[in-house]
Amino acid sequence: MKKALSLLGIISILFLSSCGRLFKPESTATATVTATAIPTRTAVPTATVTPTITPTATPQIENRISGLNLGTHLNDSPETGTNIAEEDLRALIERISPYTHWIRTYSVQGGLENAGSIAHEFGLKFAATAWLSSNLVENASQMEALIELAKTGAVDLAIIGNETLLRGDLTARELMIYIDWFKKAVPDVPVTTTDVWSELEKYPGLFSVMDVVAVNVYPYWDGVAVDEAVNAIENWYFKAMEKVNTPASRKEIIIAETGWPSCGENGDAASQAAFFNDFVSFAQQMDIQYFWFDAYDEQWKVKDEGEAGACWGVWDGEGQMKPGMEKTFEGVFEENTRSSKIKITYVPPMDSTGKLEGYALNVNPDDYRVVVYIYVPNAKGWWIKPEFRNPYTYIEDDGYWSTSIFTGGLDKQATRVAAYLIPRDYAPPAAAGWSSLPLELISESVARDEEYRF
DSSP states (O other): OHHHHHHHHHHHHHHHHHTTOOOOOOOOOOOOOOSOOOOOTTSOOOBOOOOOOOOOOOOOOSOOEEEEEOOOOSSSOGGGTOBOOHHHHHHHHHHHGGGEEEEEESOSOTTGGGHHHHHHHTTOEEEEEEOOOSOHHHHHHHHHHHHHHHTTTOOSEEEEEESHHHHTSSOHHHHHHHHHHHHHHOTTSOEEEEEEHHHHTTOHHHHTTOSSEEEEOOHHHHTOOGGGHHHHHHHHHHHHHHHHOBTTBOOOEEEEEEOOOSSSTTOOHHHHHHHHHHHHHHHHHHTOOEEESOSBOOGGGHHHHOGGGGOOOSBOTTSOBOTTTHHHHTTOOOOOOSOOEEEEEEOOOTTOOOOEEEEEESSOTTTEEEEEEEEEGGGTEEEEESOSSOOOBOOOTTSEEEEOOOOSTTGGGOOEEEEEEEETTOOOOOOEEESSOOHHHHHHOSEEEEEEOO
C-alpha cells in the first residue's frame, strides 16, 4: 500500500508540473526474459559500439512482415549505460526498413528518442516502450520521456512496461496508474502494456485500460517442438479471444513478441526459418498484428538466457540475414499441414440479438462454408440458421465469418449453438425442431465447434 501511495504521489507531482509545458503536436505463453533491458542511471554514458552496417540498394520485398522488435546492443550490454549514436541507429533501421511495417524499441532514452522520427522517415510505424521496473524514480523518467516524445507525433503506439508483472516489479494496479497517466497526457496515442498471457489473464481489469491487448508468446520457452509451435499459438489465440472479448468490450489482440533462436538448445537456423515461415503465414491469414523478436542478434543476452539468448535475430550482429529467412519475405510459404478447424469466438449472450462470430482455419474459403444450428429447448430442439432456403455462411479471405442466429420465434431462448465447417457442395440437414443432429453432418463436415449461451 505504501508503495502504491508513493507511486501516486510521484506521478501526481510530475503530471501537474508538466501541464504547462508546450509541445508541438502532430498527427502464453511461457515466462521469458528476452526484452532489451534499460541502462542504469549510475553508469556513465558512452557511445555504443555498433558494427558498421553499410547501406545497400533498397531491395524489393514481396512480403513485408507486420513488425520487428529492435534491440540495439549488438556487441555491448545495456548494463554499461551506453548511448547509441543517431547515425548508428539510422543504419540499423535503414537495413530492416524494407522488410517490415513497424518497429518497436524498449526505451525512448539513450539515443532511442530518435527512433520514431527515423522510422517515419523510412515509412515505418513506431511502437515506443517506457521500460518500467521497481525503481519509481527511473519509471518517472521513462514515462516523462515517452510522453514528451509522443506529443511530437513520433509515437504510433505507446507501450507502458514490458513483462513487469512477470518479473514482479509492479502490481497490476500500479501498471494501470502508469497507463492512465499516459492516457491523460497524450489521449490521441493508443497505449498498452506487454506481458506473457499467464500474467495478463489474471488481471482482466487491465484489458479495460489497454487500447490493444499485447501479449508476448514464446512456444520455444514453453518447450514446444518447432513443428507444433504455431499450433500452440493458434490454440492460445482463440482462448485469449474468449477471455478478452465480452459483450461489453471487444479488443484487438496483438502478439508483441514471438520468435525462435538460431542457436542453443533446440535452436538452429533451420528451425528458426521454419517457425518464422509458419508463424507469419498463420498471422497473415488471421490478420493478427505482431512484432517478431528480434531484428538483430544481441550477444549480451547470453548472460541471462544461455547460448540461445544471443541469436534471436533475423539478421546477425554484422547485419547479414540468416539463411532461410528470405523465403518468408519472398512470400513463399510451406504447405500448411495443420488440420482444418472452426472456432466460435463470440456468442451473443442470452436475450440479445447480436451475430454469432468465428474463424475457419486452414481451409480455402472458396471451397468451404459454415452451417450453424441453434438449440431451443422450448421449440423442440435444433434449428438451422440463418434460414432454410439459404443455410450457408460464407467465409472471408482471412477465415472470419459471422451470421445471424436470431430470425424470430423463440430463437433468443437458444441455449446452445453449433457451427460446422462443410464443403461448399454439401447440402446440410435442414433441422427444424430436431432432438439431435444426424451423424451424417459430423461425417461430412471437416470440423465443428459448439458453445453454450449464458
